[in-house]
Amino acid sequence: MMDFIVNNFNYFIYVLLMMVGLYAMMAKKNLVKKLIGMNIFQWSIILFFVSTGAKLGGTIPIIDASRELTANQYINPLPHVLMLTAIVVGVGTTGVSLALLLSIFRRFKTLDEDEIVRKLR
Template sequence: MEFIVGKYNYWIYICLMMIGFYAMIGKRNLVKKLIGMNIFQTSIILYFISTGSKKGATIPIVEHGASAIQAGQYINPLPHVLMLTAIVVMVSTFGVALALLLMIYRRYHTLEEDEILRLRR
């Protein structure tokens, strides 16, 4: 029971990662592949954030006039920093991917992978 309570959320993150991975390699539509890539990245970010949480701690903002700060009172802020920048980089790479997709559509007039491969031949 202790094992399940401590670990169940890791298993759900792995399920999310499997959904994204399946969409990346199993679907033929390029937009679906892009959604799968986003789900994959979000699951990795979720895992990182969950490593920083502590039981019985509060959010990492010091309240006004607090004198003695113990490390156990506040959540670990380091994963938050790393993942905050990762989210913004995620949306900019998403913009570049959409630009590439727009150029593919202007050239081949389709977004299906097999049709593009057939037209290239």
């Protein structure tokens, strides 16, 4: 059991981060805290994807003349490509959600979820 946890510690860290984000998204009443929880959730998934590309004994995916050109000598470039674009799109979604929160605050004068629902009735 202990061996299993030590060998796969990276996955448990991502599960822990994801739980933190999920709890913040469900339990917190402030909308900004929900947004922060969503960002933590997103980062746990990005870290998970990047870690699937790692290879022991591999170097960064830039061709080095002193190494032979086989798949075991370089880490997997595909997760890096996908997560590179995911990070920039994450910045875009965070900006749009902050803009929505600003307009919600201007209309309702609060960011508390229960008060907004009460005022909407």
